[in-house]
Amino acid sequence: MLDRPHPTPEAPTTDCFALARQLSGRHFIGGRYVAARSGASFPVVNPATGEEVARAAEGDAADVDAAVGDAARAQKEWAKVPARKRGALVHQCAAIVREHVEELARLIALETGKALRTESRVEANTVADILEFFGGLGGELKGETVPFDPKVLSVTVREPLGVVGAIIPWNVPMLLMALKIAPALVAGNTVVVKSAEEAPLAVLRICELLNRVLPPGCFNMLSGFGPDCGAPLVEHPLVRKVTFTGSVEVGRIVAKAAGEKLIPVTLELGGKSPMIVFADCDFDKTVAGALTSMRFTRQGQSCTAASRIYVERPIFDRFVEAMAAKVDAMRMGDPLDEATDIGTIISPEQFGKVRGFIDEGIATAGATGRACSALPADPALRKGLFIQPHIFTGLTGESRLVQQEIFGPVTCIFPFDDAEAVLAEANGTEYGLAASLWTNNLKVGLDLAHRLEAGLVQINQNLVVQANLSYGGVKSSGLGKEASLEAMLEHFTHKKTIMVRMD
Ligand code: NAI
Ligand code: MG
Numbered sequence: 001m002l003d004r005p006h007p008t009p010e011a012p013t014t015d016c017f018a019l020a021r022q023l024s025g026r027h028f029i030g031g032r033y034v035a036a037r038s039g040a041s042f043p044v045v046n047p048a049t050g051e052e053v054a055r056a057a058e059g060d061a062a063d064v065d066a067a068v069g070d071a072a073r074a075q076k077e078w079a080k081v082p083a084r085k086r087g088a089l090v091h092q093c094a095a096i097v098r099e100h101v102e103e104l105a106r107l108i109a110l111e112t113g114k115a116l117r118t119e120s121r122v123e124a125n126t127v128a129d130i131l132e133f134f135g136g137l138g139g140e141l142k143g144e145t146v147p148f149d150p151k152v153l154s155v156t157v158r159e160p161l162g163v164v165g166a167i168i169p170w171n172v173p174m175l176l177m178a179l180k181i182a183p184a185l186v187a188g189n190t191v192v193v194k195s196a197e198e199a200p201l202a203v204l205r206i207c208e209l210l211n212r213v214l215p216p217g218c219f220n221m222l223s224g225f226g227p228d229c230g231a232p233l234v235e236h237p238l239v240r241k242v243t244f245t246g247s248v249e250v251g252r253i254v255a256k257a258a259g260e261k262l263i264p265v266t267l268e269l270g271g272k273s274p275m276i277v278f279a280d281c282d283f284d285k286t287v288a289g290a291l292t293s294m295r296f297t298r299q300g301q302s303c304t305a306a307s308r309i310y311v312e313r314p315i316f317d318r319f320v321e322a323m324a325a326k327v328d329a330m331r332m333g334d335p336l337d338e339a340t341d342i343g344t345i346i347s348p349e350q351f352g353k354v355r356g357f358i359d360e361g362i363a364t365a366g367a368t369g370r371a372c373s374a375l376p377a378d379p380a381l382r383k384g385l386f387i388q389p390h391i392f393t394g395l396t397g398e399s400r401l402v403q404q405e406i407f408g409p410v411t412c413i414f415p416f417d418d419a420e421a422v423l424a425e426a427n428g429t430e431y432g433l434a435a436s437l438w439t440n441n442l443k444v445g446l447d448l449a450h451r452l453e454a455g456l457v458q459i460n461q462n463l464v465v466q467a468n469l470s471y472g473g474v475k476s477s478g479l480g481k482e483a484s485l486e487a488m489l490e491h492f493t494h495k496k497t498i499m500v501r502m503d
Helices: 016-022 061-078 083-099 101-112 116-135 173-186 201-211 226-235 248-261 283-293 313-328 348-363 419-426 442-451 485-492
Strands: 026-029 032-035 041-046 051-057 152-160 163-167 190-194 219-222 239-245 265-268 274-277 308-312 368-371 390-393 410-416 434-438 456-459 493-501
Touching: 016 051, 016 101, 016 201, 026 061, 026 201, 041 101, 051 101, 061 163, 061 190, 061 219, 061 226, 083 101, 083 116, 083 173, 083 201, 101 116, 101 173, 101 201, 116 173, 163 173, 163 226, 173 190, 173 201, 173 239, 173 485, 190 226, 201 219, 226 239, 226 248, 239 248, 239 485, 248 265, 274 283, 274 419, 283 313, 283 434, 308 313, 308 419, 313 390, 313 410, 348 368, 348 390, 348 410, 410 419, 419 442, 434 442, 442 456, 485 493
Parallel strands: 163 190, 163 239, 190 219, 239 265, 274 308, 274 434, 308 410, 390 410, 434 456
Antiparallel strands: 026 032, 026 219, 041 051, 152 493, 368 390
């Protein structure tokens, strides 16, 4: 248990505004809250109102050095803890997160603008689920015996890599962090996380909660900007593995720096995921599936969002109408209101970027962009970063809206006549993260599933990442897998061979 007093309450709290203030100005290093060494901080803004709700510690290379140093010292002891015991501790962390689900859900809604009922609470529960899943896998860190020579006992053992540097984005920061820290810790590594500038609070509180169970220094949290805090973390000589989720552009920078050091790197990058709908699909379920596939409740801020929807021509018009009507019925509003389905965009930068795509689509000759669901009328939300979901038809495959990741509530729908042609379209971007197919003809569905260039293909559903199922993209969407046992073994351990001459 952490020593008290702390800036934050020991018991769960639902006052996210007070908690945000209490979390201000701090990293979490070596088992305690510490201020940034430079004393610098930057604002954390509620995107629903534009108000500053906290100040985050602005980390730099000195903070990175302190955190990595503590993590490296802790790792020597942590690796000696039996693997199943490490797992049991991570499992115990899940129980604390479960006690704090409501608190974390409100805090993440406050800093990201994601609606409490449809997104934030779901994310907080998933964090606990991921910790429980990996917590049970300690005993799976097995090696092999190798039939080399009857007189030589030849075995492999799984060893941790050392200190893991984890860099996370703002869209689902708690969940994406859990996918990194849980397997890293169970495998005997220690971790330094660099949170996203836009969403540093909930992950910092989670770090404190988990440190009530984990030995000090095993899990450390820094906030700060990419070039000033993320880059020195990747470059630090004691960081022996980097795991990154974010944009393709920064993924390349991180991979280059890791390449210089010759350390392994896992990259979960962007997507432009196609959804292919055949006329024989279950129509109503597929329309509902399009809404969840597009992650409209997360304002489309998802790397697996179905941002390109291909619908077989006989049902195309009916599908567009039914989808628009359903999106229209979604309620946009205060993220902390239980009645809200859709909250806000994360930041003014992303707002501008998404609006730019929408304006370009609207200005495209022959294209139609339908704006769905009403903007909130509440004057308190006047400065909120709300964007109406847009459904575009009539765009060509070359359009920037069809080729690039928008990361906003914008989807483009196209009619198709031929399965081979639609497969070529679907595979025709630089991305290869996820895809979904909607048909009752499993012969066609499975054939296309095998030929789609994507790390994850789902037929007649489109769920978000799930514990136990390997997740990760091909092409520019990334390198390596997360969320599964194989991901833990392949990406957070190395295999050492030990040979013993017996005669
Ligand atoms: P980003 O890739 O710039 O940021 C992700 C993380 O990387 C943040 O923690 C950031 O501080 C860190 N970072 C930035 N520069 C770095 C550097 N030089 N070295 C080390 N770390 C660095 O993403 P951003 O700017 O928030 O969003 C831009 C676009 O990226 C979005 O519009 C979207 O298209 C995509 N994106 C994709 C995500 C995904 O889940 N695949 C998540 C977030 C963004
Ligand atoms: Mg960026």
